[in-house]
Amino acid sequence: MHQLSMPEMHFFILVTKFNPIILRKIIIIFWLVLTGLCNVSGQSADKLIQELRTSSALRGSVLGVQIVKLDSGNPVLSFQSETRMMPASTQKLLFTLAALDQLGADYVFNTKLFISGKISSSGTLKGDFLISSSGDPGFASNRGNAKMNVDLVFQTIHKTLNKLGVKQIDGNLVLQVQDGAEAVAGSWHWEDLSNYYGGGAWGFNFMENEYSVYFKQHPKVSQLCQIEKVVPEIPGLKLTSRVFSGPPGSGDQAYIMGGPEELTKTIVGTIPAGKASFRVKGSIPDPPVAFLRMLKVFLDRKGIQSGGMKIRYGKPPVERLVGKFSSRPLRDLARDCNFHSINLYAESFGRAMLQAKQIETLTGYPSPQEWKKLFEVYPVGMEDLQIRDACGLSEGNLITPDILTRYIVMFHNKLGMSQLKYVLPRAGMEGTVKSFLENQQIGQHIWLKSGSLEGVLNYTGIYRSAADSKYYAFAIMVNHSIAPQKDVRKSLEQFLVRAMNSRFD
Known part of the structure; x- marks a missing residue:
């Protein structure tokens, strides 16, 4: 290694003393070499x-x-x-x-609320309540700053109807979907389709089309694990557990088996042995239908009765706009x-x-x-x-x-x-x-x-x-x-x- 002579040392001291910019650059280069972030020679x-x-x-x-x-x-x-x-x-x-x-x-996905028909003096909507979707993937999701879970969406819809004076809907709850294409690719593996990452994109999505199944862990290995609860509750969903306890720390090795629209599913595989609850995530079967069913149950509990439920495909309706949800920017x-x-x-x-x-x-x-x-x-x-x-x-x-x-x-x-x-x-x-x-x-x-x-x-x-x-x-x-x-x-x-x-x- 070359050692500085006395004249070189004096020159170095003078330069760095009167030129702080050079001193700063020398320090940075020296630090990069020491930390391994700079390799002077490199490799071919x-x-x-x-x-x-x-x-x-x-x-x-x-x-x-x-x-x-x-x-x-x-x-x-x-x-x-x-x-x-x-x-x-x-x-x-x-x-x-x-x-x-x-x-x-700055592009945003919009989900709009419409009513068709008039509202009587007694509060009866003589028509349909419509939700028009542009396919927002983050609708009713807790992700990001604009947290709007499905409960808040339902509460917002209820407040909108209350503000309009609607106490009963003679018509239907209608979900207007612009994109009616198949949600999943034919080349995806069957065992992926009912798991949270394999549910595909529907014309209407909510909660990122995801639900959670909580299992009660078993302290011993190779024991059948029971389902504790499903969040949120999906009307009509029936799950059978074929999930066993695996070695501690083995992670989530459970798969939900079934088609993307099927409500009857079997969960197979293993979860780690233990004494707590363990979550497995699934994809909501047929999200448009599931959302309408959940909304109808919610409004019924709030005392707002409605007729049937329908899904329509095509462009947004030309009806009275009464509300709108907008996604975060693209x-x-x-x-x-x-x-x-x-x-x-x-x-x-x-x-x-x-x-x-x-x-x-x-x-x-x-x-x-x-x-x-x-x-x-x-x-x-x-x-x-x-x-x-x-x-x-x-x-x-x-x-x-x-x-x-x-x-x-x-x-x-x-x-x-x-x-x-x-x-x-x-x-x-x-x-x-x-x-x-x-x-x-x-x-x-x-x-x-x-x-x-x-x-x-x-x-x-x-x-x-x-x-x-x-x-x-x-x-x-x-x-x-x-x-x-x-x-x-x-x-x-x-x-x-x-x-x-x-x-x-």
Whole structure:
């Protein structure tokens, strides 16, 4: 190591004494080197790829990687970047960014209240009470700042009717749904459909189409666990427990089996042995019907009787508007979608874009050709993109690392850096990537979306280089892996840190 001579030392002292800016820069560089955030030498792209390929956790799997400069889109590292792979939940990034571009960051979903007919002097509505939905995925959800759970929605509806002087409804409770397409993709696994993440997006959604089943844990292993309660109560729902106690700490291994509209379901699998209550989350069967049934029960208890219940499809009615619920802005919904990987939100964004472009769904659930029409406006690798759903749950989705990075560059140019960072969680700090580079300070310079299925682990996003302070877009995709996911994640963490510490010329 070179030691400073006396003249050099005197010069250093004079410069830093009279130039605090230089002193501050020297201190920052010294700190970066000490903490490992700056690697002066770095590693070549070939060496980085070679180390990742030879990782024992990735042996026999399919690997695709691309890193590009965010400002120019020029690749600095590529390996099998044009190989089609399953994106899993990184698919959500495409749909959230496209929705922000096509619908706008300030876009809101509206749920409107109407009445048809006149109200008599005795308080009888000689017509229907209508609820018109635009498919708001966050309606009656506790998520975000505007907390509005289903009880508050019912209370608001009751207050609206009271203010109008309505004491009885001669007509029906009507739910007007603009989108009558199938809620779930045919390529989704049967065992996913009745669980909270697999319920799909309906023309009307509430409580994120989710309910909770509470089990009484058993202190011994291999014992049948009984259901304590269901929240909220879903009229007509019948659940049978085939859930047994597993080893302590084994986590939620229970699955609710049944179709998306079926009210009779069986829950199978295991929950950890213990002495408390354990929650398993399911998807509400046929949310439009469930909501109407719950609303009718609520109004009956409040003394407001009504006729039947109907669901209609098509455009909003031309009736008397008496109330409205508005969602949070799309930018906040998109943030929640990526931070918490909410399938319902991504699917709903896709449906909203299809409606905005007046693309009719002809096959029940949107077809791959209909989904691709949303992306025809973007000249980025359409021929290598296969879309089976919006959320990434289908194993039929195919994309390349090259397309992912090119889309990020394109949307960065369209939406701006602040919007991109706002809708992506930071590694080790937020959302579903909180465990990625957890407790490592370098994570605060990485904004990314994760995606995982059985045998699949992907990460895509942007990072700020520790070597040159420039921004890069990246996609790292691993498919067909049989190694424990934590081992694969560790290999990808090490690769990304090395890449961030390397200078690419």
